[in-house]
Amino acid sequence: MGQSLVKNYLHITFSTKHRQPLIHPPVESELQSYLGGICNNLGCQAIKIGGYNNHIHILCMLSKKITLIKLMEQLKSHSSKWIKTKGTAYQNFFWQDGYGAFSVNPSEIDSVIDYISTQHEHHKVRTFQEEYRAFLKKYKVDYDERYVWD
Numbered sequence: 001m002g003q004s005l006v007k008n009y010l011h012i013t014f015s016t017k018h019r020q021p022l023i024h025p026p027v028e029s030e031l032q033s034y035l036g037g038i039c040n041n042l043g044c045q046a047i048k049i050g051g052y053n054n055h056i057h058i059l060c061m062l063s064k065k066i067t068l069i070k071l072m073e074q075l076k077s078h079s080s081k082w083i084k085t086k087g088t089a090y091q092n093f094f095w096q097d098g099y100g101a102f103s104v105n106p107s108e109i110d111s112v113i114d115y116i117s118t119q120h121e122h123h124k125v126r127t128f129q130e131e132y133r134a135f136l137k138k139y140k141v142d143y144d145e146r147y148v149w150d
Contacts, residue, residue, distance in 0.1 A: 006064035009047075011112050013135070014076070014099035015055035015128055019149075022093055023053050027086050032056075034082055038075050042066050047109070050116040052123045057116045059104065072099055098148070100132060102139050 016022050023031060028051075035058060036046035043063035051057050058075070062068060076095045083090045104112055115122070122131070129149070136143055 004064055006062075007106070008062040009104040009106060009109060009112075010058075010060055010062050010068070011102045011104050011116075012058040012060070012072070012075075012099060013051075013055060013132065014072075015096050015132075017094040017096050019054040019096075019128055021053035022090065023051065023056075027083065027090070028053075030086075031079060031083060035075055035079055038078055039071070042071060042074060044071055048113045048116045050119045052119045052128065055128045057119065059109070059112050059116060068101055072101070096149075100135055102135060 032049040032051070035056065036049050039046040039049075039058065039060045043065055045061045046058065047061070048059040049056065062071065076099075080093060080095055083093050132148070135141075
């Protein structure tokens with residue numbers, strides 16, 4: 001086969017360190033745009049970015065030219081440095097060490113977009129930890145609770 005054809009949709013989520021509620025307007029929308037710019041600059045087309053005060057969701061396409069770990073390093077390191085320029089309230093801003101990255105069937109893209117769009121409503125009744133555990137269960141990921149949160 002002479003041509004490499006790739007179309008990998010990813011739903012990525014990660015939280016602030018210790019799930020501190022540090023992401024609020026107006027920096028929330030700026031952060032989402034900044035993360036989208038990082039994705040796009042790496043050839044990982046950002047489709048939808050959203051989240052809540054202590055975590056982020058990114059729906060993007062993973063470029064065939066970059067590894068997932070490289071994308072995550074760039075997203076977290078650059079956005080963490082950037083948000084610290086937004087004032088003293090963000091001096092101690094850090095992302096958690098880990099992340100979740102889940103493949104998305106193309107037929108489910110619209111439902112993932114809707115899910116990410118309604119994060120504020122969703123988290124009135126469900127914590128990030130509950131949400132993340134549900135993802136792990138849905139995708140049948142084995143995990144040890146002792147190592148998931150820090």
